[in-house]
Amino acid sequence: MRTTNWMVTAALLVSLSAAAQQAANSPSPAPASAPDASRGSQSSQQTAAPASQPADAQSAPVAQPLPATAPTTMEEVVNLFIQHEHDLIKMLAKRTPIVETYLQNLALDPQLGPVPSEDHYFLGRMDMGETIDRKDYLKEQDKSMEQRLMGGFQKLYKVQYQPLGFSWMIYADRTDFDRNHYDFRYVRREFLGDVRCLVFDVTPKKDAGRGRFLGRLWVEDQSYNIVRLNGTYNPAPRNSYFFHMDSWRLNLIPGYWVPSFIYSEEGDFSAGAKNKMAFKAQTRIWGYDLKRGNKDDELTQIRVDSVTDETPANQDASPLQAERVWQQQAEDNVVERLVGGGLLAPEGDVDRILQTVVNNLEVTNNIDLPRPVRTRVLLTSPLETFSVGNTIVISRGLVDVLPDEASLAAVLAHELAHIVLGHNLGSKYAFNDRMLFSDDTTYQNLGFRHIPEEEEAADKKAIELLKNSPYVQKLDNVGLFLKALQARAPALSALLTTHLGNPLSSNGTVTRLAALSTQGPALDNAKLDQIAALPLGGRVKVNPWDDKAEMVKTAAVAITSARDKMPFEVTPFFPRLSRYGASAAPAAAPTTAAATPNPGTPGSN
Ligand SMILES: [Zn+2]
Numbered sequence: 001m002r003t004t005n006w007m008v009t010a011a012l013l014v015s016l017s018a019a020a021q022q023a024a025n026s027p028s029p030a031p032a033s034a035p036d037a038s039r040g041s042q043s044s045q046q047t048a049a050p051a052s053q054p055a056d057a058q059s060a061p062v063a064q065p066l067p068a069t070a071p072t073t074m075e076e077v078v079n080l081f082i083q084h085e086h087d088l089i090k091m092l093a094k095r096t097p098i099v100e101t102y103l104q105n106l107a108l109d110p111q112l113g114p115v116p117s118e119d120h121y122f123l124g125r126m127d128m129g130e131t132i133d134r135k136d137y138l139k140e141q142d143k144s145m146e147q148r149l150m151g152g153f154q155k156l157y158k159v160q161y162q163p164l165g166f167s168w169m170i171y172a173d174r175t176d177f178d179r180n181h182y183d184f185r186y187v188r189r190e191f192l193g194d195v196r197c198l199v200f201d202v203t204p205k206k207d208a209g210r211g212r213f214l215g216r217l218w219v220e221d222q223s224y225n226i227v228r229l230n231g232t233y234n235p236a237p238r239n240s241y242f243f244h245m246d247s248w249r250l251n252l253i254p255g256y257w258v259p260s261f262i263y264s265e266e267g268d269f270s271a272g273a274k275n276k277m278a279f280k281a282q283t284r285i286w287g288y289d290l291k292r293g294n295k296d297d298e299l300t301q302i303r304v305d306s307v308t309d310e311t312p313a314n315q316d317a318s319p320l321q322a323e324r325v326w327q328q329q330a331e332d333n334v335v336e337r338l339v340g341g342g343l344l345a346p347e348g349d350v351d352r353i354l355q356t357v358v359n360n361l362e363v364t365n366n367i368d369l370p371r372p373v374r375t376r377v378l379l380t381s382p383l384e385t386f387s388v389g390n391t392i393v394i395s396r397g398l399v400d401v402l403p404d405e406a407s408l409a410a411v412l413a414h415e416l417a418h419i420v421l422g423h424n425l426g427s428k429y430a431f432n433d434r435m436l437f438s439d440d441t442t443y444q445n446l447g448f449r450h451i452p453e454e455e456e457a458a459d460k461k462a463i464e465l466l467k468n469s470p471y472v473q474k475l476d477n478v479g480l481f482l483k484a485l486q487a488r489a490p491a492l493s494a495l496l497t498t499h500l501g502n503p504l505s506s507n508g509t510v511t512r513l514a515a516l517s518t519q520g521p522a523l524d525n526a527k528l529d530q531i532a533a534l535p536l537g538g539r540v541k542v543n544p545w546d547d548k549a550e551m552v553k554t555a556a557v558a559i560t561s562a563r564d565k566m567p568f569e570v571t572p573f574f575p576r577l578s579r580y581g582a583s584a585a586p587a588a589a590p591t592t593a594a595a596t597p598n599p600g601t602p603g604s605n
Contacts, residue, residue: 062091064255071224074186077198078179080224081217085177088225088256092128097288097544098342099126102381102397102495102536103281104570108269111525113563114278121382121494125342125440126285128170169245169283170259172202172213172229181208187216192228193577195251196221202231210235211242220579225249225257227577243281248573251580252288252545259285260544261573282537282570286379286544287342324370330430331389334446335376337429341439344393345377345549350540353551354394357409361416364469373419375412377549379542382494383485386448386501387415388426396549397495400539401568403531406474407481410466410513417461423454443499455502459513479519484532484567486510487523492568525562533567541575 071077100123107117173181187199197218204212215231227249233242243264249257262285267278317325338344354375362373374391378384381397392415402408418425425448428434437445450458466472489496490508497503504512524530541552559565 062253062256074198077186077219077224078184078200081219081226082177082179084223084225085172088258089171089174091256092258092288095128095288096125096290097128097285098379099124099283099285100380101281101283102570103264103279104492106267106269106278106280111562112565114267114269114280116488116491116569119492119494121497123380125287169243169247169262169264170285172217172226176208176212181205181212189221190218192218193575194582195227195577195579197227198224204234220251220257220577222579223255225251227251227257246572248575248577250544250575250577252543254580258288258544261285261575263570263572265572280570282381282573284381284542284544286542286547288545290340290342290547326430327389327424327427328371330427331391333429333432333435334388334426335391337435337446338376338378338393338442339547341442342547343379343442345379345396345542345547347376348548349550350377350399351375354392354399354408354412357405358392358412358416360471361409361413361465361469365465367416367420367465369419373416377540378500379547379549380499381536382497382499383504384498384501385411385415386425386498387418388429388448389424390419392416392419393501396540396542397536400536401533402539403481403533404474404477406466406471406477409469409471410462410475410478410481410516413462413465413469414458414513417458417465418450418454420465421454421457421461423450423458425450446500448500449502455511459515462513463515475516476520478513478516480521480523480530480532482510482513482517483520483523486517488533488568495568525565528559528562528564531559531565535566535569535571537571537573 071080101121103120103122104116105118105120106114109115171177181204183203183205185201185203187201190197190199198221200217200219202213202215202217204214211233213229213231214234215229217226218228219225220227229245229247232244236242243266246263247259248261250260252258252260262283263281264283265280267280269278335344339346351374354377355373358373358375361367362369369390371390376391376393377399378393378395380395381400382395383398383401385392385394385398387393392412394411394415398411399408402411426446429446434445466475466478471478485504486509489505489510493508496505502512504510510517521530523532538554539552540549542549
C-alpha cells in the first residue's frame with residue numbers, strides 16, 4: 001500500500017514543480033494562473049448533481065429557465081440576456097454564499113513595480129435576497145464592511161455601495177437592468193475559454209440615476225446569459241467612489257452562470273499621477289449549495305449524530321480505545337461542521353496529493369499511527385494549517401503560494417509532528433453541544449492553537465521528519481520560501497492572520513520552521529529562475545457551487561522580469577470558461593433535461 005503511494009511521488013513532484021513554474025510565470029494583465037473553476041465543476045457535477053438535491057431553501061431544486069427560441073436580431077439577444085439576468089437574481093435570492101475579499105494596498109517599488117504595502121481581509125456570508133446583507137465571520141463587528149474595505153482611505157473617499165450593497169459587483173444592476181435605463185451596443189464576437197460570446201458595451205441612459213453600470217458585458221451565444229462584466233458604476237455620488245471591477249461567472253449548474261470571481265484594481269503609478277488609492281483585490285464567492293446554509297435554520301439543521309463505534313463486536317472498548325474513539329468523534333464533528341459552514345472543501349482531488357506527501361513523510365520515518373492521517377483543504381486565503389485528531393487542514397491560500405512539493409511537505413510536517421507527538425487538540429468537540437453555533441461565529445467557537453512549547457516541539461520534530469525524508473534534498477527551497485515570506489510579512493499581516501490555527505509569524509517575523517529559514521541561497525529578485533513563492537490563486541480552484549477543490553492545470557508562461565514573480569500577490573482572474581457538462585459525461589440527474597440549454601459541444605455553433 002505504502003509502496004504504491006511512494007511510487008506516485010515522482011510523478012507528483014514533477015507535476016507540482018511544473019505547476020509552480022507555470023503559476024509563478026503569469027504575466028500581470030492576464031495570468032494563466034487564475035483559478036479555473038469552470039473546469040473544476042465538470043467532474044464533480046456528475047456525482048453531485050446539486051440541481052437535484054432535495055431539502056431546504058439553500059439546496060432546493062433550481063428552477064430551470066424556459067428554453068430560448070433562437071433570437072434573430074441583436075435586439076432579441078438583448079431582451080434575452082436582460083430576462084436571464086432577472087431569472088438569475090431570482091434563482092439566487094434564497095442563497096447565502098460565502099464571500100471572501102482579500103485586498104492588497106499597493107506602493108511602488110522601483111524594481112518590482114507596485115507591491116503590497118498592507119492588506120485587508122473580509123469573510124462573510126452574503127444574503128442574496130431582497131436586502132443584500134453580509135454576516136461577518138471575523139471579529140471586528142463594530143466596523144462596517146465599507147470602513148474596513150477602505151482601510152486607511154476612508155477619510156478620502158467613502159465607499160458607495162448603495163443602492164446595490166455588495167452585490168453591485170455581482171449583478172450589472174440589481175433593480176433596473178432594462179432598456180429604460182441602459183443603452184446596449186453590440187461590439188463583436190469573442191471566445192472566453194471554450195465559450196463563444198457576444199460582447200456588448202453598456203451605457204446608462206442620461207437620466208438613469210446614480211450608480212448605474214458602465215462597461216462591457218460578455219454574453220454566451222447559446223442561451224444568452226451574461227458570463228462576464230467589466231467596468232464600473234456611474235455617476236458616483238458626491239464624495240463617493242465606485243471601484244472598477246471584472247466579474248466572472250461560471251456555468252456550474254444547468255441553465256445558469258453563477259457569480260464566482262471578482263477582481264478589482266485601482267491606482268495609477270504613471271509619472272505625475274496622484275497615487276492616493278492604489279490597491280488590487282480578489283473577491284471569491286462559494287458555498288452556494290451548502291446543505292445547511294439557510295440563514296433561518298442554522299441551529300435546527302445541524303446534524304448531531306455521532307460516529308459509529310469502531311471496537312470489534314462483543315467487546316467493550318479498552319480505556320485507550322475509548323480515548324481514540326472519542327478523539328475520532330471530535331475530529332469528525334469538527335470536519336463536518338467546517339464543511340457545513342462552507343469553510344472546508346469536501347474530500348477530493350487535492351487531498352489525495354496532500355495525503356501522498358504526508359504518506360511519504362510517514363513511510364520514510366517509520367511512523368505507524370493507529371488511525372490514518374487525513375488531509376483537508378480550508379477554502380480561505382490566509383496562510384494557515386492546523387490539525388484536529390488525525391486530520392491535517394491546510395488553507396487554499398497556503399497551498400497556492402508554496403513553490404514546490406518540499407515546501408508543502410514542510411508545512412504538513414509541522415502538523416504531522418503535532419499528531420506524532422500526541423499534541424491532540426480539540427477533543428472537547430466530541431461534545432455535540434459545542435457544534436451548535438451559527439456559521440458566522442465559527443471562528444469564535446472553534447480554535448486549534450497550541451501553546452508555544454508544543455509549537456516549538458512540533459517544529460523540531462518536523463525538521464527531523466523532513467531530514468529523514470526524500471525532501472531533505474530540497475530543503476533549500478523551503479528556506480527560500482521562508483525568506484520570501486519574511487520579506488513580505490510586514491506588509492501582509494491580514495494574509496498571515498490565522499483564524500483557527502497557530503500563525504506562521506509573530507509581529508511581522510516568521511516563526512514557523514524558523515530553523516530552516518537560514519537554509520538555501522539568499523533571496524534574489526533579479527534571478528528570474530529563483531521562484532521562492534507563488535501568487536495567490538495559482539494552484540487550487542474551488543467550485544463555487546459545491547465547494548469541491550481541485551488542482552489548477554495551467555500552461556507554462558515564461559517569467560520575463562522580476563515583476564512577473566508576484567509572490568503572495570493577488571492577480572486578475574482569468575478562468576477558462578466552459579459550458580456545464582462540456583467534455584464530461586452527461587450529469588447524473590438534471591431533472592429538466594429538456595430545458596437544459598447545454599448541447600455539450602463547446603463552441604459548436
Ligand atoms: Zn503548530
